[in-house]
Amino acid sequence: MPSQATEATRRAARRWLSELRVAGVPRVRVLFHNHPRYADLTPAQYAEGLAWLRRTGMVTVAGRPVVEVGDIGLEGAAVPCVRWSETADAERRAIGAAGEQALLRLLRRSGLPYVRHVAAESDAYGYDIEAARSPDERVHLEVKSTTDPTRLVIHLTRNEYEVMAADAEWSLAAVLVGSDGEAVNVATVDRGWLHSVVPVDRGRGGRWESARLEVPARAIRPGLAADMWRLVPDAMLPRCPVWAGQLTG
Template sequence: MSMPSLPTEATRRAALRWLSELRVAGVPRVQALFTHHPRYADLTPTQYAEGLAWLRRTGMVTAMGCPVVEISDSELRDMGTAAAGPQVQWSRAAEEARRAIGAAGEQALLRLLRWGGVPQVSHVAAESDAYGYDIGAARSLTERAHLEVKSTTDPTRLVIHLTRHEYEVMATDPEWCLAAVLVGRDGNAVNVATVNRRWLHSAVPADKAKEGRWESARLEVPVYAITPGLATGAWRLLPDTLLPSQPVWGLQGPVPLPV
């Protein structure tokens, strides 16, 4: 069965607006809003229709028009969508929203690991940020993973914020793994995937002078660097059948990790 392809930028913007407006109104009312209000005139009715169709194909909006994920106003501003006004680089509300989504993603992944029968699971981020990852998990002495969890409610693209400390831990810890979690409206995981370490190494900024260094990087992850499930090296922490998987972020089924 073919999976929905990566949406165009116009389809992505339309989908985000649908997710925002469907929180308070049904499909016919939102459709009328997009058609007649000048604030939304930068996209065509066809593009809005494609955005809604993509959300329905991926299961992000039910047949009754209810969103499965919820895009907050602060996230929309951070994404710089025209529907939400000018782009905001930082705000307290946006930071608090990101923290809440991050905490929800960590808790959702903890539940999946424990429900899936992983013998040893520890939420180290609850103790300290010094570890450079959020969750320690092990199936055996040789199958261990240190999971850095990046959470989002945006099904159209995967954007993560990586700190310098997390990157430096990744560079020295072979068990470090970046797990991406799409968080649903109920706080549970809608999708779990893994971001390739080689790509992360290639994507972070380079320090160009000894007087300055980057401390945090915002990275938009391409589909070829995303693998469905928890692909921790040559083995998987949980079987794919135990993990939720929606065709989001442009995923069209398993994508082999680059060698």
């Protein structure tokens, strides 16, 4: 089975995905080997980053990325550089919508008799999709979508967390969206891990409303499952090991 990607491999992979948008593999390799900006990693680490992307199907044999990541910015800066723009916000919303639609298609193709896209009606539910195969077997899915195969970073709102805490049927599905808008990978994030890492309000004068969480491989379960049943058969799901070497079988 594939080994877990190291932090250096993941960093190299993110750089490959960014630079391969505008140049081919030979030119990018020369850039990594010669430009001082990229000297913190060795040629061997860059080679492993590209090999990992190819093993997981994130880069084609011809060297074209299957998924895209945004500009990485100042890696390793002491103070993170946070930028907001209307265009970037629209892109994030588009990725989120694509992930929801891709998951809806998978659920409906799996033959579930009841699938409802509640996020199209209101944001107040605290989840995006309701699905069931019987009155006693249903799930409320919060969908988090990304185009980055090297790490899984999600933003959890206070409302989503409070619904999770009160709703035993709530589940968080992570969707890696490909350039064609389809799901490249689907996984479930562990609820116990989410409970353990959300912020804590420290006084009546402050309250957290949204948390940015980087999900470790140990908190990512392959496939899409409620507590006791599989929403989508494993055979219908993409099988690419991504997100810090998360294995699918």
